[in-house]
Amino acid sequence: xxxxxxxxxxxxxxxxxxxxxxxxxxxxxxxxxxxxxxxxxxxxxxxxxxxxxxxxxxxxxxxxxxxxxxxxxxxxxxxxxxxxxxxxxxxxxxxxxxxxxxxxxxxxxxxxxxx
Amino acid sequence: xxxxxxxxxxxxxxxxxxxxxxxxxxxxxxxxxxxxxxxxxxxxxxxxxxxxxxxxxxxxxxxxxxxxxxxxxxxxxxxxxxxxxxxxxxxxxxxxxxxxxxxxxxxxxxxxxxx
Amino acid sequence: xxxxxxxxxxxxxxxxxxxxxxxxxxxxxxxxxxxxxxxxxxxxxxxxxxxxxxxxxxxxxxxxxxxxxxxxxxxxxxxxxxxxxxxxxxxxxxxxxxxxxxxxxxxxxxxxxxx
Ligand SMILES: Nc1ncnc2c1ncn2[C@@H]1O[C@H](COP(=O)(O)OP(=O)(O)OP(=O)(O)O)[C@@H](O)[C@H]1O
Ligand SMILES: Nc1ncnc2c1ncn2[C@@H]1O[C@H](COP(=O)(O)OP(=O)(O)OP(=O)(O)O)[C@@H](O)[C@H]1O
Ligand SMILES: Nc1ncnc2c1ncn2[C@@H]1O[C@H](COP(=O)(O)OP(=O)(O)OP(=O)(O)O)[C@@H](O)[C@H]1O
Ligand SMILES: [Mg+2]
Ligand SMILES: [Mg+2]
Ligand SMILES: [Mg+2]
Numbered sequence: 001x002x003x004x005x006x007x008x009x010x011x012x013x014x015x016x017x018x019x020x021x022x023x024x025x026x027x028x029x030x031x032x033x034x035x036x037x038x039x040x041x042x043x044x045x046x047x048x049x050x051x052x053x054x055x056x057x058x059x060x061x062x063x064x065x066x067x068x069x070x071x072x073x074x075x076x077x078x079x080x081x082x083x084x085x086x087x088x089x090x091x092x093x094x095x096x097x098x099x100x101x102x103x104x105x106x107x108x109x110x111x112x113x114x115x
Numbered sequence: 116x117x118x119x120x121x122x123x124x125x126x127x128x129x130x131x132x133x134x135x136x137x138x139x140x141x142x143x144x145x146x147x148x149x150x151x152x153x154x155x156x157x158x159x160x161x162x163x164x165x166x167x168x169x170x171x172x173x174x175x176x177x178x179x180x181x182x183x184x185x186x187x188x189x190x191x192x193x194x195x196x197x198x199x200x201x202x203x204x205x206x207x208x209x210x211x212x213x214x215x216x217x218x219x220x221x222x223x224x225x226x227x228x229x230x
Numbered sequence: 231x232x233x234x235x236x237x238x239x240x241x242x243x244x245x246x247x248x249x250x251x252x253x254x255x256x257x258x259x260x261x262x263x264x265x266x267x268x269x270x271x272x273x274x275x276x277x278x279x280x281x282x283x284x285x286x287x288x289x290x291x292x293x294x295x296x297x298x299x300x301x302x303x304x305x306x307x308x309x310x311x312x313x314x315x316x317x318x319x320x321x322x323x324x325x326x327x328x329x330x331x332x333x334x335x336x337x338x339x340x341x342x343x344x345x
């Protein structure tokens with residue numbers, strides 16, 4: 001299995017969720033995070049004033065899927081989260097060795113299956 | 116080493132912590148997250164009203180342990196977090212290549228040892 | 231690629247960020263977490279009163295870098311986050327198989343490159 005982890009702009013969360021639903025994703029975990037990328041020190045408008053912001057609010061999405069689903073999930077995120085402007089975010093893929101559904105004890109693919 | 120990562124119902128945190136202490140876990144990190152599993156769109160009572168909730172509040176627990184401890188830790192979580200109802204959560208296991216205790220510089224098993 | 235993940239004392243974040251900038255880190259993600267290590271049950275002063283605290287506020291930092299940069303990044307964190315007192319935190323290294331910059335579609339080293 002793979003973990004697909006994405007750091008995106010918060011206002012893109014709804015659109016990304018819809019794109020993920022379309023490729024069959026049924027489970028995901030979302031965390032509010034602060035990020036900096038290469039736009040560090042970048043000037044932006046926040047609550048009506050111009051700030052040289054350091055950390056920017058971002059949203060982290062984590063989805064564990066079977067190996068063969070990972071690239072479609074990553075692609076759905078990249079397409080739906082893209083605005084073409086700096087700070088759009090990153091997607092990371094990493095290995096997951098086991099998954100367990102707590103309610104049933106199911107493991108592996110059955111625990112993360114999209115069906 | 117392995118990371119044992121669990122997404123559980125928030126009200127189960129105390130019980131899971133106690134179960135982890137019993138198997139010797141001394142270090143863990145807890146994050147408030149929002150999740151959706153297959154109960155997406157599920158109707159539940161929240162603050163006295165009925166909502167068709169989308170994201171549900173969950174708690175993520177992360178514990179890095181030596182390889183041989185990982186399955187006991189996962190099992191302790193599965194047992195203590197289980198209510199038998201949908202939304203009980205997931206446990207994921209993934210590889211960790213190095214660990215360092217910042218205060219002492221200890222690495223590997225010594226950095227995460229339960230003793 | 232590697233994920234360098236550190237759990238540190240919140241007041242050390244500025245110092246760690248500066249140390250990371252010095253080794254060329256351009257992107258990082260920060261999450262507020264609660265932790266316990268071996269100082270569990272430890273008595274400390276919080277908001278003017280003495281408490282036997284259980285979970286302590288910590289900050290998690292995540293940085294994905296190329297393999298050859300990981301040890302310098304980990305070392306910069308260990309040095310800058312160290313106070314010599316219990317609870318200084320942990321650094322974990324884990325494998326990352328792919329990275330994508332959402333704006334450009336760049337992958338791998340180019341997506342996380344420090345230049
Ligand atoms: N190497 C990294 N490791 C961990 N998190 C990262 C990394 N790079 C970026 N991030 C996270 O992703 C968020 C968005 O990054 P961002 O899109 O600005 O990347 P970038 O490389 O600067 O690309 P761009 O030039 O399009 O802005 C950051 O605020 C941070 O939370
Ligand atoms: N594949 C997944 N990837 C990442 N996080 C997940 C995944 N599946 C579930 N989660 C997280 O775990 C939480 C609980 O999931 P949940 O227990 O509802 O899983 P489920 O597969 O729907 O099982 P059940 O049928 O018992 O409800 C979700 O709210 C989400 O935060
Ligand atoms: N094995 C672990 N897995 C996951 N998170 C951990 C682990 N150990 C520690 N942590 C996280 O790191 C934080 C700081 O840990 P801490 O520095 O107290 O580790 P320690 O092993 O008790 O070392 P010390 O003796 O220096 O206090 C904890 O509050 C927790 O969030
Ligand atoms: Mg940027
Ligand atoms: Mg469910
Ligand atoms: Mg400690």
